[in-house]
Amino acid sequence: MKQQLIIIFLLLICCCLESIVVCSDSGKEELKADGSVLELDDSNFETAISTFDYIFVDFYAPWCGHCQRLSPELDLAAPVLANLEKPIVIAKVNADKFRRLATKYDLDGFPTLKIFTHGHPVDYYGPRKADLLVRFLKKFVAPDVSLLESDGAITNFVEMAGTYFPIYIGFGLNESMILEYAIKYKKKAWFSVAKDFSEEAMLAYDVYKAPALVAFHPTYNERNVFYGPFEDNFVEDYIKQNLLPLALPINYDTLKLLNDDEREVVLTVMEDESDEKSLALIKLLRAAASANRDLVFGYLGVKQWGEFSETFDVNKNTKLPKMVVWNKNEEYLTVIGSENLEDEDQGSQITQFIDGYRSGRTEKKRISGPSFMGFINSLIGVRTVYIIVFLVAVFMLIRSITNSEEYDVPQRKQRLSNDEASDTIPVNVDGHSYRPEDKED
Template identity: 30%
Template structure:
């Protein structure tokens, strides 16, 4: 071995030893990692292959999402925190997630059209859509609420108040009075009320009392005055949300009280009719006279079957309280025609631009007609200072609808294009691969549009080579016929001579 080779090996020997040690350490780490059990997911990943089996094991709150969805990314940490809290408190509900970009068939099965969509699954019943606040504490409270008995018995107003507050201080609920002691044969809660509670317990609380004193103390003053007439009847009373005057709430009207005879047959046509009537009644009176609107209830309030009067205000201005009083006065007059709400026009100014609300020009009144995808606004005829009269004009058809017909089409197209552009930008920013997909799609669109434009610029008819030959032959034939005719004329002239 040459001296130069010895020197080279001596120089490389330390480097080789360092590399060997690093490789050995990496191998040990790999073995340890392989031997250690995998960390369990806080939020389980569900697939079409295991979805039904998992649902049979437990109750579930499941997020249907798309990887490119920004709202989904913001919700997932809250979902994980909620899952950790419920695991620590041993709440018997599991949280899961479904990637709709990979599980399109499964998401289509449940009608998922927007992301994120959160649904609660229990006991093989149809899933319930979650529309509450997208925060961990709200998710936990919702799951705990959904696994509790649908109707709670209360023996005092304090117990009812605590139940109301723990459920949701702003929620509207029902208190059923049954004029029998729980030990008597007639204490059973009517099935119609139970069915109503099961259907709506995700947004309303339902209680029952066997004490007339409790029921009367929870009722509005107009009900208390007629105390003696309730001693032998079953009544349903809708409670009020926090900060709402009971005297102007719909349930204060005696015509809105519901009588359920305990002795009625359980089931059959009368029971189903009672349930249908209760459902209609609760849908019409499930909101306070005036609701504070936000992300959690804006959709429900504007899609509840009536047009919704929305007052956008700046709550920090001295006149805000006066404007709310004016809105409440209009609500008393038109409580059977519209739902009423107010919203922070400064905080939600950008979202309200679609309804011609300018955060710099508040207060602003708009009436949303979700069924017709339209709204009404008029800075002269529909203002907070003349709201009752403005609503009268609307009911008489004297106010023009916005977004109606061809006039609203440009605005709808601009809004749609803006949503598409925002979604495309969000998708492209996810990864280099997504960016390449967007650029490739854009290139295809440019090629197609460019090709169409090129074809439009071409002349309508371009003669082909075959057509040119036929034209030449026709010309030659025509020329030959002319020569023959000329010769015949010369011969005829010679004969005449």
């Protein structure tokens, strides 16, 4: 009888194992890179991240408003990313329901986004609109340096790269000369080396001899060519200086590009950056930027972003265009006698402004205006602001409780001495608990 029970027990174990294998195999069959957003859970998550080389995972909660807004963007991006040469699969996990996964990957808010490369997670803090998400992730799976073997390969590479990031093309350049910097700045630019090319291809990028490194900004139709020396820090300096266009329009998106740039910003505030006079002024700013590579030249239209212009004391009575030098913190400089530009000979006035700045003929001023908090949000991220506010609130709460306890101690002692026999009942204060939905990433 005992032997029969053991046999039955072993048969049950075999059946269970077979069932698990079948379920696992069926789960694998369902996981296909068909352009749809995969819904993952505890049973198929590990299979998914091991099946696909690149998988972008949205850890969400159904009640989270930010998650709800992100969902349709992922639906739009998924088929585009699935058709890449190296496909990227988009998936999502209800981390509010599957808490084990939330704990394993240290989620601290919703949505939390991660890119799994061959099973290894990397936090994603990039854009969330479908088109920008695609642009960013395309770069993530691209080679550090693309090798281009023909004129057609150069054309295809530029078309594939798109217009959002700057493009670097080395003509007749050894890959090893830029590989280190291509890895370092991969999130900010495309890098390639043309091995075989015609003279026509060189002329198309304003190159008249090789070796040369071209920096190309498709959005702004700007090209700059570097002929060396290809040693020491010269190459990196050139790459860093050309990550931004010669004249950068300042807005919510481009402001963040200044975070890692150590140069000060020569900022020109104009009425409307799209009108004819402003377009002519922008051309002059590009020429000045080309001659002053140690500075970033930016421009800001009051019509495009009036609130931010108020940060530099611009109001309806201010004569425009106005030029300042901004350190990207809480101070900026005006050049005495050269703050405002007249309509005539603006090129000479810009030169005088730069000369006045370099000679120290300046006046220091503090940032002002109601847009300052908005600027801080854009610069350091909403998450950081919420953390700061939360810590301040906690500090104030602790201080308030401490003061309250100090005040109540004598009364508590008196009350207990008068009625020592009675039990003390703790008071439960009902407050609003912090929910992940209250935290914007």
